Amino acid sequence: MTCYQDLADRVLGGTSPTRKEALDILATPQGQLLDLVNAAYTIRSRYFGNTVRLQMLLNAKSGACQEDCHYCSQSTISDAPIDRYALLSPEKMMEGARRAAEAKAQRYCIVISGRSPLQSEITQISSAVRKIKDEIPIQICCSLGLLNGEQASQLKAAGVDRINHNLNTSEAFHPSICSTHTYQDRLDTLKHARAAGLELCSGGIVGMGERDEDLVDLALALKEVQPDSIPLNMLYPVDGTPFGEKNDLTPARCLTILCLFRFLHPQTEIRAAGGREKNLRSLQPLALYVADSLFVDGYLTTPGLAHQEVWNMIEDMGFTVEVRLPRHRKSPSRNLLSLIIFRLIFFLFPLLSVEGVRSFCSGKRTQNFGTLHASLRERLSQIEAA
Numbered sequence: 366m367t368c369y370q371d372l373a374d375r376v377l378g379g380t381s382p383t384r385k386e387a388l389d390i391l392a393t394p395q396g397q398l399l400d401l402v403n404a405a406y407t408i409r410s411r412y413f414g415n416t417v418r419l420q421m422l423l424n425a426k427s428g429a430c431q432e433d434c435h436y437c438s439q440s441t442i443s444d445a446p447i448d449r450y451a452l453l454s455p456e457k458m459m460e461g462a463r464r465a466a467e468a469k470a471q472r473y474c475i476v477i478s479g480r481s482p483l484q485s486e487i488t489q490i491s492s493a494v495r496k497i498k499d500e501i502p503i504q505i506c507c508s509l510g511l512l513n514g515e516q517a518s519q520l521k522a523a524g525v526d527r528i529n530h531n532l533n534t535s536e537a538f539h540p541s542i543c544s545t546h547t548y549q550d551r552l553d554t555l556k557h558a559r560a561a562g563l564e565l566c567s568g569g570i571v572g573m574g575e576r577d578e579d580l581v582d583l584a585l586a587l588k589e590v591q592p593d594s595i596p597l598n599m600l601y602p603v604d605g606t607p608f609g610e611k612n613d614l615t616p617a618r619c620l621t622i623l624c625l626f627r628f629l630h631p632q633t634e635i636r637a638a639g640g641r642e643k644n645l646r647s648l649q650p651l652a653l654y655v656a657d658s659l660f661v662d663g664y665l666t667t668p669g670l671a672h673q674e675v676w677n678m679i680e681d682m683g684f685t686v687e688v689r690l691p692r693h694r695k696s697p698s699r700n701l702l703s704l705i706i707f708r709l710i711f712f713l714f715p716l717l718s719v720e721g722v723r724s725f726c727s728g729k730r731t732q733n734f735g736t737l738h739a740s741l742r743e744r745l746s747q748i749e750a751a
């Protein structure tokens with residue numbers, strides 16, 4: 366393939382690349398890499414302009430996981446010298462949210478190690494999310510492992526906006542990276558989260574020994590999932606993990622893979638995620654021409670650029686941090702409480718004043734009573750709309 370711009374124009378016209386074209390993108394020679402990036406940029410700029418969304422991670426529970434994900438320093442088969450701690454308190458989670466807002470992150474991602482969360486962990490995280498939502502205008506994503514429908518519904522009720530659960534790789538390659546849960550388990554979690562009304566964040570990890578066919582399979586599988594955002598992690602080989610010696614990625618390869626996902630997911634938020642700094646190295650700024658989303662201030666157990674350095678890179682490249690934050694919303698439970706209180710006042714109001722009692726009994730309302738009642742009705746509508 367030589368004319369990447371023709372392909373980008375077809376994507377902008379609504380035609381997705383064929384499987385063969387997707388594989389051709391991955392075979393782009395280094396000499397044509399900038400042509401490919403430029404074509405991907407025409408897609409990125411159509412839907413996202415030159416804006417960049419920032420996110421910050423909190424490793425809210427670290428290590429001691431019983432799963433055997435080969436890429437993960439927190440797994441049961443990892444000897445990596447990482448911090449190990451139980452679930453952080455809601456206060457610590459709140460502190461992290463304040464730091465995220467100060468770093469201009471639109472989204473704060475609460476992550477815990479483990480196959481799936483305990484009920485006590487769901488309760489504690491829900492409590493933290495309610496407090497954060499009451500104080501800070503920031504979107505919240507949770508990455509808590511496998512979820513069932515009830516757990517997803519509880520998180521939604523607490524005010525969680527989005528669930529992260531990566532497909533990670535192709536269905537065919539999945540057994541090569543993990544044996545303790547299946548690809549179908551991952552799909553089921555995404556299905557439960559979607560059914561609960563949560564947004565989905567789902568992507569993958571590249572550089573684990575997968576073939577080009579696996580990358581295309583992953584990109585196509587994500588077209589079925591239709592996530593709201595796709596994080597593309599570039600393997601950060603950690604000593605002490607089964608993948609600690611892997612060294613398959615080059616900066617050009619990482620950029621090419623990002624382009625593949627931009628061509629196949631033109632309107633989806635694509636994040637150059639974990640391992641970005643290590644694997645893209647000096648080409649890191651070029652990722653902004655393809656991806657529209659970045660993490661700041663590091664990852665779960667590996668380091669990354671501090672937010673000030675990320676801001677500088679974005680500005681130097683002529684992009685801007687999107688600081689538009691969601692309208693401040695109280696957590697659903699707080700709204701429910703307000704609603705109940707106002708409904709009680711609304712219906713009991715006639716009984717609270719002598720004049721009201723007379724009016725109530727006689728069926729006539731005085732003008733004052735009518736005005737106050739109308740204002741209560743208006744406030745009630747506002748709460749219901751919020």
Ligand code: SF4
Pocket residue numbers: 430431432433434437438439440441477478479480510
């Ligand atoms: S389930 Fe999560 S924490 Fe556990 S090994 Fe896999 S990626 Fe790591």
